[in-house]
Amino acid sequence: MAKVAIIGASGNVGRYTAHAVSYIPHVSELLLFGRPGREEVLHGLACDLHDSFAARGSQSDVKFSCTPKDLEGSDIIIVTSGVPRKEGQNRIDLAHENARMISEIAAMVGWYAPNAILFIVSNPVDVMTAVALKYSGMKPNQVIGLGTHLDSMRLKWNIAKYFDVHVSEVHTRIIGEHGDSMVPLWSATTIGGISIQNLPKFKDLPEEQIMHNVMNAGSAIIRRIGSTIYGPGDAIATIVSTILGNEKRILTVSTFISSEIHNIGDVCIGTPVRLDRNGATTLTITISEHEVEGFRKSVDKIRAITQEVIERLDESC
Ligand SMILES: NC(=O)c1ccc[n+]([C@@H]2O[C@H](COP(=O)([O-])OP(=O)(O)OC[C@H]3O[C@@H](n4cnc5c(N)ncnc54)[C@H](O)[C@@H]3O)[C@@H](O)[C@H]2O)c1
Numbered sequence: 098m099a100k101v102a103i104i105g106a107s108g109n110v111g112r113y114t115a116h117a118v119s120y121i122p123h124v125s126e127l128l129l130f131g132r133p134g135r136e137e138v139l140h141g142l143a144c145d146l147h148d149s150f151a152a153r154g155s156q157s158d159v160k161f162s163c164t165p166k167d168l169e170g171s172d173i174i175i176v177t178s179g180v181p182r183k184e185g186q187n188r189i190d191l192a193h194e195n196a197r198m199i200s201e202i203a204a205m206v207g208w209y210a211p212n213a214i215l216f217i218v219s220n221p222v223d224v225m226t227a228v229a230l231k232y233s234g235m236k237p238n239q240v241i242g243l244g245t246h247l248d249s250m251r252l253k254w255n256i257a258k259y260f261d262v263h264v265s266e267v268h269t270r271i272i273g274e275h276g277d278s279m280v281p282l283w284s285a286t287t288i289g290g291i292s293i294q295n296l297p298k299f300k301d302l303p304e305e306q307i308m309h310n311v312m313n314a315g316s317a318i319i320r321r322i323g324s325t326i327y328g329p330g331d332a333i334a335t336i337v338s339t340i341l342g343n344e345k346r347i348l349t350v351s352t353f354i355s356s357e358i359h360n361i362g363d364v365c366i367g368t369p370v371r372l373d374r375n376g377a378t379t380l381t382i383t384i385s386e387h388e389v390e391g392f393r394k395s396v397d398k399i400r401a402i403t404q405e406v407i408e409r410l411d412e413s414c
């Protein structure tokens with residue numbers, strides 16, 4: 098049985114994530130964590146979740162805390178603290194502001210729960226994953242970010258709609274930045290195990306329109322309701338469940354790569370990894386020439402921003 102902590106639990110994503118994660122059978126203890134001053138809100142959320150457990154007949158326990166020592170013994174720590182983007186903003190615009198917060202949270206986690214898996218959601222998620230890796234002092238397999246997992250699910254759904262098949266028949270993924278330079282892997286997309294290029298409807302597939310929908314899904318939701326909530330929460334819960342269940346599924350999360358994809362690396366970015374109780378193991382893969390070109394650009398962009406953010410953090414320490 099496992100203890101899962103959510104730092105930033107009082108926010109939109111944090112609170113729905115708590116609910117989604119509470120359905121995972123391996124989770125015996127859920128800790129809602131926040132900064133000092135958030136006790137009342139966290140207490141209220143914990144009481145509400147207790148009622149949810151009662152309604153479901155669940156035996157799980159939910160606690161709340163603003164005291165770092167209470168993170169001890171956590172198996173997974175999910176971080177949803179941070180400023181979300183507003184309409185018209187890019188995720189990268191949040192980098193410097195959120196990096197300070199994530200560096201402090203990562204140092205706290207590295208101290209109190211050095212054996213946990215540290216799972217970053219805060220944006221820009223690839224840069225924040227690198228900040229968390231550096232300031233936690235934890236090993237690369239222990240630090241992951243939501244990466245392009247949610248984007249990959251958005252693409253999968255769009256493809257299933259176009260081909261009119263059950264969503265579970267579609268296997269696809271997007272790698273690279275969780276942002277404008279993301280790269281869809283059409284070369285690794287199959288329906289019912291058949292390469293998408295071998296299906297007659299592929300010739301009319303509106304690839305550009307689909308990728309436009311996927312890339313703008315977050316901003317379209319933010320414009321209408323202020324933030325994305327259920328999509329990220331359920332995507333986070335899938336990853337937590339995969340890790341706690343030691344399932345060894347291949348999901349596309351942000352993790353440190355050195356040179357696994359066509360010798361491109363030295364960055365935290367969305368790539369296919371095998372997830373189990375030890376965290377992430379990056380896969381070495383081959384992709385098409387066109388995809389390599391896009392991935393290289395995405396990596397160069399994220400590496401440059403990461404370096405700038407970490408240099409500024411180091412200067413101010
Ligand atoms: N990677 C993804 O796919 C994805 C999806 C959704 C949201 N996000 C990101 O998650 C973050 C949270 O989004 P949200 O909609 O829940 O925002 P929110 O404003 O509803 O919640 C933010 C949370 O961060 C906490 N917080 C704010 N400032 C803090 C500080 N200085 N120290 C510690 N905690 C602080 C708040 O108390 C709150 O719990 C944002 O950065 C957003 O962009 C990422």
Ligand SMILES: O=C(O)C[C@H](O)C(=O)O
Pocket residue numbers: 182188220247314315316319325328329
């Ligand atoms: O788009 C955002 O800013 C939130 C999140 O990254 C998302 O893709 O839903």
